Amino acid sequence: MTKTTDIVALDEWYAIAVMADVGGNPIRTRLLGQDIIYGRGPNDRVSVHEVDASGRPGAALPTRERYNCLWTSLGAPRHEIFRLAEAEEKDRRVVVCGWIKMRTSGLRLVENFLDMAHFPYIHPNILGAEPHTEVPQYASEIRRDVDEVWATNCQFYQPQIVANGPGGMVQLTYRVPSPFVVMLYRVCPSSPDRLDVIMMFIQPIEEDLCRALPVMYLIDDRSSQIDLLNFEQVIFLQDRIIVENQRPLLLPLEPRSETPTRADLSSVVFRRWLKEKGLRFGTAEGGRDLV
């Protein structure tokens, strides 16, 4: 496909690579339908370029290095990349997981990340367990001052809050700082006055194709790196079965096309926010006709 004409999508920042993977050899990838190329020049300067129709590097794109990732935009971003206060704390452990490519709209992935009700079914005995299926009432809103979606006072029963520990209610806060970035704050098991942060950066490749990168800022000096990576990998592969089999693959913004309940409040607010912004890329209304 070719570069989207959706200005709202073009003007956002997107994580497109893990910094550790940006080297002297240029790497080609695709963002919003546009082929781009990134790499490190002879003076160690990182650059991202569009690839023009003849296959040669074209216009240079803006870049940022944040949260261990290289970010770029195909448009003119009207704000900086969101700020995460926890990332500035010196004792945080940063875990950058691998990219996972999925045949669906990145927006479906954001909604799945916001959803607690699927934990007992898709992540049984990890993030949830029958018969503890109830989603207690929580709040969700568009925060106008920062133009972000938040869901607060979220609680859900998890069978193991710490590895091999007893089950109980976890306290979660969700935040959507831009349409293709979503994160959650979780009361830290080992240090209850602080919050672990789990983020998911999405690179929308095409309307119905994306890749996602989980990045975590944790208070955890006990878990091994491989255990943390394996945990995230299992979760995301379980989610993939869902998001690749939702119909349509593109996110419907028309309120009556699906059936939300109170547990889906954050999804309702997220869709309303996207509609207000006028985002079309990856939505059933603005995208191509798919299945």
Add this chain to the structure above:
Amino acid sequence: MSFSGGWYPVALSNQLEPATSAGTRLFDREICIWRDSDGGVHAWEDRCPHRGMRLSFGFVRGDRIACLYHGWQYDMQGRCRFIPAHPQLDVPSTIRVATYPCIDRLGMVWMCSDLKMEMPLDLPIDRRDIAPVRSLYVDCAPIATMQALSARSECTVLAGGALISIHAGPQNMIAGFQPFGKGKTALHIVFLGSPEQYPGNARRSAAVWAEELRHDLEREPVPDTAPAGSYEAAPWRS
């Protein structure tokens, strides 16, 4: 010729066991077929109205099917009866899945392609003793498949194209004809008679006949689309 709305077979009955579900297509529409614990068959739109998840990935418990994603339970009429995220909620009767008429006949699961059509399934053959052979999924358009089949074997087209009586070799086979979608057709092949009348080698030779048919149909129109090696690797060749 063309295929019109009506009843079509979408699976061999013995391939859809009690308390299981499967996904298929009819005229490119995604369909969930499932069999309840009492043996009844159901053909529904393959989409949970909640978040669009395909219901064919769901799980059957007793007389209900539950969506894999959030466990929403639907009764045999397609009405949602339980939402686990809100266990106390009296589920509104408006939450339902579109259901198609569906029935077991001639060793096949049949569904009516039209949600609103209320015509009974009227087949020219009515037998209970059926020896199932196999289902065959061919990357070939329904009309082209029908034409190639007629050119190869002596065929009698029945039930508006939904059934074909095929005279190939010593036995007469019956193939249920499923217009799966653009460029894809499924044939559900059976013998009329009890499985004892058609022992292993009779059914095996029919399966080989079907496989060769698929080979030819997929090779003739677009030679490059036949995946190399897939036939040689097939277990019935060894």
